[in-house]
Amino acid sequence: MKQAVSENSTGKGRIRLENEQRILRAAEAVFADAGFAGTTMADIAATADLPKANLHYYFGSKEDLYRALLRDILDVWLDPIESIRAEADPAEAVTAYVAAKMEATRTRPAASRVFANEVLHGAPVLADFLAHDLRDLVNAKAAVLEDWARRGLIAPVDARHFLFMIWALTQHYADFDVQIRLVLGRRTLGRSDYNHITAEVTRFVLRGLGLPIPSHLQ
Structure with missing residues (x-):
């Protein structure tokens, strides 16, 4: 727990949390409109205004991101x-x-x-x-x-x-x-x-x- 708190108190930890939340909110909007099958990581990246590589860095795959969102x-x-x-x-x-x-x-x-x-x-x-x-x-x-x-x-x-x-x-x-x-x-x-x-x-x-x-x- 102490390690997690220490990481989150740094600029790097804060940026990670902000990016994760930004991706989750974008995924929420896209999955709501297109459903799981109709959504691509590229769609979510465009909505989040982030490179597609960032999504894979934080969540690995569309399935991982969907599970995190749920x-x-x-x-x-x-x-x-x-x-x-x-x-x-x-x-x-x-x-x-x-x-x-x-x-x-x-x-x-x-x-x-x-x-x-x-x-x-x-x-x-x-x-x-x-x-x-x-x-x-x-x-x-x-x-x-x-x-x-x-x-x-x-x-x-x-x-x-x-x-x-x-x-x-x-x-x-x-x-x-x-x-x-x-x-x-x-x-x-x-x-x-x-x-x-x-x-x-x-x-x-x-x-x-x-x-x-x-x-x-x-």
Whole structure:
């Protein structure tokens, strides 16, 4: 750990991290638009405005870069679910979770589409993770929701499907952004739009759990 910290504190380490993030963001955009099969390292290099050799230096191959991107996306998406803990206030925990999911949708919509493409193609890279790590995480958080229901803190729900519904509600605004904008007659969805959407989704979720709506969301 000390060695890693020391390296990252140098100019060389900082440049490496910056280049890796630059490549990942470019890969996210290109994979979201073209899918894995339709993407080349040259496409990503052009989007990142870096030589193609740089991509191979940092990630080796398209497959390595794709796997690194999926890990990065999962870190962003799964960290917020830790707000759902047995000792937490249910309304505060769920509100925080929905807000974090919606913020990820607002700031990184392409990430959601990359993940959706992976799953729609049978999860060739993520199948083992979904069947084991994600299953364990969902079961653990479902147990928290079930415990809240037993204690009378929330209305009884099928906890696993409730989590799936939160994912569907929040990620819909990334995966189907074009549909939403066309139906609403909007060129873009800005921060104020997402504030409104987040409040609406949060109210819907809280009602589903039989929880009161905070005054700032009424």
